Amino acid sequence: MNGEPSTPRGVSVQVRGLRKSFHGMPVLKGLDLDVKPGEIFVLMGPSGSGKSVLLKHVIGLEEPDEGTILIDGQSIQSPEVMDHYRLAMVFQSGALLNSLTVGENVGLYLAEHRLKPPEEIARIVAANLEVVGLKDTEDKMPNELSGGMKKRVAIARALVIEPQLILYDEPTSELDPVSSVIIAEEIVKLNERIHVTSLVVSHDRDLAFGVADRVAVIHDGEILTVGTPEEVKRFNHPFVREFLNARFQRE
Amino acid sequence: MFQNIGEMVILLWRTLLALPLTWRQRLKVFDQFFEIGNASLLMVCILSFFIGGVIALQTGPVLVERGLANAVGGVVGISICKELAPVMMSILIAGRIGSAMAAEIGSMRVYQEIDALRTMNISPIHYLVVPRLVAIAVALPLLVIFAILVGWLGGAFVSSANPRIDISFAAFFTTLRDVVQIKDVVNGVFKSFIFAWVIGIVSCHQGLITIGGPRGIGRSVTKAVVNSIVLIVILDYILTRVLLR
Numbered sequence: 001m002n003g004e005p006s007t008p009r010g011v012s013v014q015v016r017g018l019r020k021s022f023h024g025m026p027v028l029k030g031l032d033l034d035v036k037p038g039e040i041f042v043l044m045g046p047s048g049s050g051k052s053v054l055l056k057h058v059i060g061l062e063e064p065d066e067g068t069i070l071i072d073g074q075s076i077q078s079p080e081v082m083d084h085y086r087l088a089m090v091f092q093s094g095a096l097l098n099s100l101t102v103g104e105n106v107g108l109y110l111a112e113h114r115l116k117p118p119e120e121i122a123r124i125v126a127a128n129l130e131v132v133g134l135k136d137t138e139d140k141m142p143n144e145l146s147g148g149m150k151k152r153v154a155i156a157r158a159l160v161i162e163p164q165l166i167l168y169d170e171p172t173s174e175l176d177p178v179s180s181v182i183i184a185e186e187i188v189k190l191n192e193r194i195h196v197t198s199l200v201v202s203h204d205r206d207l208a209f210g211v212a213d214r215v216a217v218i219h220d221g222e223i224l225t226v227g228t229p230e231e232v233k234r235f236n237h238p239f240v241r242e243f244l245n246a247r248f249q250r251e
Numbered sequence: 252m253f254q255n256i257g258e259m260v261i262l263l264w265r266t267l268l269a270l271p272l273t274w275r276q277r278l279k280v281f282d283q284f285f286e287i288g289n290a291s292l293l294m295v296c297i298l299s300f301f302i303g304g305v306i307a308l309q310t311g312p313v314l315v316e317r318g319l320a321n322a323v324g325g326v327v328g329i330s331i332c333k334e335l336a337p338v339m340m341s342i343l344i345a346g347r348i349g350s351a352m353a354a355e356i357g358s359m360r361v362y363q364e365i366d367a368l369r370t371m372n373i374s375p376i377h378y379l380v381v382p383r384l385v386a387i388a389v390a391l392p393l394l395v396i397f398a399i400l401v402g403w404l405g406g407a408f409v410s411s412a413n414p415r416i417d418i419s420f421a422a423f424f425t426t427l428r429d430v431v432q433i434k435d436v437v438n439g440v441f442k443s444f445i446f447a448w449v450i451g452i453v454s455c456h457q458g459l460i461t462i463g464g465p466r467g468i469g470r471s472v473t474k475a476v477v478n479s480i481v482l483i484v485i486l487d488y489i490l491t492r493v494l495l496r
Contacts, residue, residue, distance in 0.1 A: 061366050082372045095367040097359070109371045112378065114275075161371065 010038035010197035018067035029221040042208040045218035051201040088158035094150035096142040103138030148179035283386030299398035303405025311416035325430025327406035336398040341446035345479035349454035353475035356458025384451040391447035
């Protein structure tokens with residue numbers, strides 16, 4: 001990931017037999033998953049089903065107890081992967097560095113790896129902030145931003161990397177419907193523009209079926225089904241049916 | 252406990268390996284250096300002046316009564332530069348700066364900022380630990396030199412102002428110069444350099460292993476300060492034994 005950004009190309013992700021336990025409690029139970037290069041893959045499931053833990057494994061923030069995660073055929077555990085491929089993650093909270101301005105956050109990757117001169121970084125930061133609809137916010141501090149703005153800054157920070165794989169952890173949680181639509185549009189536009197592989201973790205059904213090329217439903221550390229949005233909607237499994245059709249009805 | 256010690260040794264080793272890249276982080280080093288100086292200088296000044304005064308007050312009358320007035324400057328001078336300034340200032344910095352380091356890095360850990368750095372292939376050791384360690388390793392010895400000078404002034408002031416001691420400034424510093432040698436000051440400054448590394452490594456390590464929310468951050472801060480002080484006192488004994496040879 002240290003290399004000079006070149007023409008981006010999505011990478012494939014293969015997860016094989018992934019198992020992970022925390023304090024003896026199994027969270028992922030031998031999970032298999034394939035994400036094709038350049039597709040938008042949405043992983044749906046209820047809270048506590050292991051979605052975010054899987055995402056952290058895919059980007060190397062967690063080490064599996066068993067199993068492998070391959071990025072274009074190379075193990076994420078191998079040190080070269082982060083140097084060869086440009087991977088980015090948009091955290092649920094945004095995870096902006098609170099001591100830095102918005103501009104410094106967005107340009108952090110380029111500045112720390114010394115990939116561009118400061119003037120060029122400032123230009124790239126401004127351009128990417130404009131892409132996510134946050135023009136002229138470079139000098140603001142993260143604590144001056146709303147939850148939705150923080151997420152858009154986090155997306156801008158990921159865009160600067162020109163990633164080949166981008167992971168979104170609950171990108172629309174805590175957002176109003178308008179902001180959710182903006183984020184969903186950004187995910188699709190980014191995919192069309194640079195053909196990045198996108199792995200989205202969410203329990204937002206509108207987002208999932210709106211943006212996904214393929215959807216998987218995870219429950220209790222296991223994948224129940226994988227397919228196109230239409231295939232998953234038709235999938236006849238009690239939990240999947242309940243999860244996808246849950247509605248509040250006042251008596 | 253042994254796991255923590257092992258992790259701290261690994262953190263120290265990785266930090267040493269990353270030291271050649273310090274120049275890249277020079278702006279952060281200056282920021283941290285300014286933060287340490289700005290936060291501590293006044294406290295160091297007050298603390299060391301009164302420590303010098305108390306040592307003079309405790310030892311002065313006893314020595315003068317036994318006809319050893321010409322030893323007061325030496326006793327105050329050597330106790331401040333070899334023991335009290337390095338140890339007390341290190342304890343002060345552990346409380347003031349070590350706690351801040353653990354809290355800042357701990358909250359970055361809890362709020363996933365460190366995870367975000369790692370996903371950008373930015374090493375938290377290069378980005379967070381090295382600037383803090385280099386800054387404290389330079390700042391603490393400088394603060395100790397300052398504390399030694401102010402402590403001597405405090406001792407001289409009390410010795411001249413207290414009628415039971417009644418030694419002039421000039422006489423105090425003449426006797427101090429007879430006893431205290433440059434190597435004694437170097438001895439104290441060297442100790443503080445080692446203590447600075449202890450405070451930096453312990454505090455950054457506690458920050459990096461923080462789990463949980465605000466309570467976890469509070470726990471890390473407490474551990475960083477307490478462990479730093481315990482290690483400083485133990486190492487002080489070991490270093491004193493080694494340096495006395």
